Amino acid sequence: MTEGRSRRPGPRIEEVARVAGVSKSTVSRVINGEKYVSERSRQAVHRAIALLGYSPNHAARTLAGSKANAIALVISEQGSRVLADPFFAGVLRGVHAELAGRHVQLLLMMNQPSDGAGQIAYLTGGHVDGALVVSLHGEDPLPRTLHETGLPIVVGGRPLAGGSLPFVDSDNFNGALEAVRHLISLGREKIATIAGPADMAVGMDRLSGWRCGLAEHGLAVKLVVHSDFTPEAGALAMEQLLHMAPDLDAVFVAADIMALGAMMVLQARGYHIPDDVAVVGFDDSVVAATAVPPLTTVRQDVEQFGRTMTWRLLAELAGEEKLPLSILLPTSLVRRASA
Amino acid sequence: MTEGRSRRPGPRIEEVARVAGVSKSTVSRVINGEKYVSERSRQAVHRAIALLGYSPNHAARTLAGSKANAIALVISEQGSRVLADPFFAGVLRGVHAELAGRHVQLLLMMNQPSDGAGQIAYLTGGHVDGALVVSLHGEDPLPRTLHETGLPIVVGGRPLAGGSLPFVDSDNFNGALEAVRHLISLGREKIATIAGPADMAVGMDRLSGWRCGLAEHGLAVKLVVHSDFTPEAGALAMEQLLHMAPDLDAVFVAADIMALGAMMVLQARGYHIPDDVAVVGFDDSVVAATAVPPLTTVRQDVEQFGRTMTWRLLAELAGEEKLPLSILLPTSLVRRASA
DNA sequence: CCAGAATTTGGGAGCGCTCCCAGGTTTTCA
């Protein structure tokens, strides 16, 4: 009755100030972790906040202040959905974990082909302080465009276009290298690969690792077929490889999901896995352990991926200096029955 | 130099008003789609908005207005991650698609066991207008708690606890029913099931469908083993079933991912699929098509799931009357080689 | 011992918008 307009519930900064016996300027300083606040005031404010259950109003902070207190997670969805799904969920979990406890909102944007311009306008329009761009397609211009407007970003997955964008990626090269070394240690000599698309960094880096592993031992690096990240394409690629070299004795497949298709073809053609042909995948996705036979694969920690991207972005927003431009996360070989 | 404080880029509502030759009240009315605006003014405002590339400031709208212009997507993550991942990504895509073009932000929250109370405080603290709660675990109290505070919510997946929460779910019952009818039409008579957990609606509903399908034809409904949504547990359940009835001729598995484990066991025991034992899964997840043999399964459209939840929530927020309390989405049988 | 620097505090303008109010104009209906 006495309220003019319907107010949001909860106490305001003014009440905290009153209870703590200081001004609202001081409360604001404490909340934002500024220096030039006496220990005495800081304690009093913290007590008052706890007592009242105060939580700052996000909209007001954003409106009054010079930052948005929010970051965006931008998913660039150009095909390759199959690869994206489990990857994406894991990354998201990591991002969220890293954000926990900070007063930063996570906004989600998916790259609809229709609204490229609108999206850029939104992102650079002061609604967010920075963006995490998960861009599986290496040549996507979005990260660069955003970066050039001065918006702090971190790209997930090495961007292909030259220049220097901050990014986080799994160490695809060394993962593949380790896979090939493992195959060689098993005595395999005719080692093929089903590579990812040539326009994706993830595809290229895994291919390079395979090449290096073979080159180390003077083995031939001819048996390459490019494919996309689907089981069907993996099957097709395997057929091509068998056509090129029916006597191959191992294949490194750049994604578990493609390995599934490849294994189907191998088994249909009467090859025994791993006796005739050893198979190593990549990702250690949920399908790897339940494949028949269980798939030896290179594990990447997607949750760590999300956490690291977020950490890097927040560090930059906090004004930290000397941050590494790019961060590669370790991979590890998971040995199962297929190799 | 002339700017006192660093301002956000872009035009403000005042400029739109000036260009359109009206007051900012009128511009606000147009933006919010209120009635009591002449067609002439409306046109002028729209032209001015397009001309200036104006986009309303979210923080200011939220602060000044009585709504937050944001909804939350709350993921209740109590185990069952494997099921959740692809499901979750699809739902998210649907949510996003439905939100496109509206001035509604999507906030993401994952249920960290640690911050249950903080999360509720945040959600009911006026930061969001409503919430989508994806809660696979049927007895999760969060949806009910939120609903009781008056926050509009839509639950994804039928909530188990009695009462009347608005929810969206796949028609698990009829999907299972159709699967069983298909098996019966194939001449199978000893049809087992690997059911989901008994404390999840999704598990119970699929089990009920199986029961009904058998009951329709007077078949025995004894061969049930409960399991959780992992391949390992599926394998274990299959072993139990074979122990109970080595001569079973079909099995309906409540999730593709469990079916994978079950098929491994069947094949290891020398059963041929589908000749000896027919297998039908549920979900039509990415693994179904690449299983050996390819898995016949019940398809649910997870993207539609997300879209429908969002539509239902936005409709309620818009004050629409006579909304259905619950919505069941159709499923369809996808025939492949396993049955 | 005192000028200047460093620290600590409160006051208040204003971020960009919505929503209430008051006033004017047009339509409706008995």
Place this chain on the structure above:
DNA sequence: TGAAAACCTGGGAGCGCTCCCAAATTCTGG
């Protein structure tokens, strides 16, 4: 034909906070 109802508009208070400014206090070093 006149009063009530519906329609349309602009002005301005204020949402809850941050950040600038000015002032008060304490700490330095020559």
